Amino acid sequence: MARLTPHANNYVLIILDSCRYDSFIEARPRVMRRLGDVEQRWSYASWTAPSHYNLLSGLLPHNSPKQVFASDYYKRDFLKFSERLGLEGITFKSLIPTLYFPVFLKETLGYRTHAMVSLPVLNPRTVLNHGFDTYRLMDKHNDMRAMVREMRFTEDKPSFYLLNVGETHYPYALPDEPPENWPRISGVHGVFKHLDDEMVGGQLKTSTDAFFSRTKMRDLRDRQVKAVKYLDGVMEELFDIVPNNTYITITADHGELFGEAGYFGHGPIQHKKVLEVPFLEGKLR
Ligand SMILES: [Zn+2]
Numbered sequence: 001m002a003r004l005t006p007h008a009n010n011y012v013l014i015i016l017d018s019c020r021y022d023s024f025i026e027a028r029p030r031v032m033r034r035l036g037d038v039e040q041r042w043s044y045a046s047w048t049a050p051s052h053y054n055l056l057s058g059l060l061p062h063n064s065p066k067q068v069f070a071s072d073y074y075k076r077d078f079l080k081f082s083e084r085l086g087l088e089g090i091t092f093k094s095l096i097p098t099l100y101f102p103v104f105l106k107e108t109l110g111y112r113t114h115a116m117v118s119l120p121v122l123n124p125r126t127v128l129n130h131g132f133d134t135y136r137l138m139d140k141h142n143d144m145r146a147m148v149r150e151m152r153f154t155e156d157k158p159s160f161y162l163l164n165v166g167e168t169h170y171p172y173a174l175p176d177e178p179p180e181n182w183p184r185i186s187g188v189h190g191v192f193k194h195l196d197d198e199m200v201g202g203q204l205k206t207s208t209d210a211f212f213s214r215t216k217m218r219d220l221r222d223r224q225v226k227a228v229k230y231l232d233g234v235m236e237e238l239f240d241i242v243p244n245n246t247y248i249t250i251t252a253d254h255g256e257l258f259g260e261a262g263y264f265g266h267g268p269i270q271h272k273k274v275l276e277v278p279f280l281e282g283k284l285r
Contacts (some may be wrong), residue, residue: 008158009086009283010246012238015055016278017048018266019168019228020055023221024278031236035248036282039063040158043254046274047058047267048121050126051253052164053132058092058101061251061277079183085109085158085249102131105160112159116147118166132162141166143175144231148238153246168229168252170265172223174230184221185264217259224256239284249281 005093016024021040041061045051057080065073074092081090087109105111115128115135122128122137129135138146143154153159154272167174171182235250255276259265266274 007086007245008111009084010153010159010161010243011084011105011111012161012163012242012246012248013055014163014165014248015052016165016228016250017169018224018256019278020221020224020255020258020273021252021276021278023168023256024228024252027054027225027232029228029232029235031232031239032250032282033123034239035250036280039279041251041253041277041279042275043277046254046269048119048164048253049126049128052122055251055253056101056128056162058095058104060249061279082250086245086247098131100130101230102162102196104131106131108135109156111150112154112157114151114159115162115164116150116200117162117164118142118144119164119169122164135237138166140175141169142173143167143235144234145175145237148234151238151241153241153243164253165231167227168224170220170256172220172227174227181236183216183218183223185188185220214259218265220264221258238272242284244283247281247283249279251279251281254279 018228023045025038040063042064043051043061044054044059058081059074060077062077063074078090078092078094081086094108095101098104102115106113113132115132117123117136118141120137120141124135124137140146144163144167144232147163147165151161173182174180195236254266255273256266257269257273258269260273261271263269263274
């Protein structure tokens with residue numbers, strides 16, 4: 001049985017919503033790289049809600065290992081939590097029966113548990129809000145800096161934070177960009193009337209102006225790359241406030257399609273790029 005020790009780490013899990021692996025690489029985030037090397041990993045799900053459920057079950061994006069049983073992979077993957085939390089003896093069995101990481105952190109290990117989420121599909125009334133001391137849907141869907149300003153760490157107990165970051169989600173808008181300037185996609189526009197619909201994605205209608213579509217898709221992808229660059233600056237503010245004994249994981253809940261095979265977005269899409277995500281973690285060095 002894992003026990004809390006004075007050396008337990010704070011743990012911050014940052015989910016860049018919809019951030020594609022190659023967008024992340026192209027942005028060359030200098031600050032985030034301080035945590036470690038960027039890995040190409042695979043999400044278990046193609047859209048936000050099931051993916052966050054999976055992440056909070058303690059199963060972070062996988063590296064698609066071959067010739068290994070899933071149960072062995074889970075066991076091995078969970079051992080990593082001993083390093084993340086700075087605690088010995090954390091196994092997949094530790095989570096039985098809830099199989100939900102925030103409950104384990106709070107009730108077994110005595111962590112303070114907090115979630116700040118950007119996408120309304122993850123709102124506090126959903127089942128995801130289980131085992132959290134605080135769980136907040138942020139006022140804006142795209143303002144990680146507002147989250148960082150609310151984070152508090154105390155000496156008496158370690159803290160766990162889940163941050164669901166929305167700048168990398170469609171329409172890839174930074175907090176100071178007026179909504180009237182956000183891009184609109186013809187053909188699938190109706191799907192985006194409300195960000196909280198979240199069931200974004202699907203196959204684009206065949207356009208009579210294919211060149212325009214390609215340009216538009218490239219522009220959207222560039223916006224996501226810019227969002228990652230911007231977030232690298234916000235990450236510096238986060239790194240400045242976390243105590244030394246803080247372990248940070250940065251990844252995405254799923255990828256995004258920018259016109260490949262006629263798809264845009266994520267969700268009801270079967271394509272490699274909707275599952276391909278960046279993954280890096282560590283303590284600050
Ligand atoms: Zn998402």
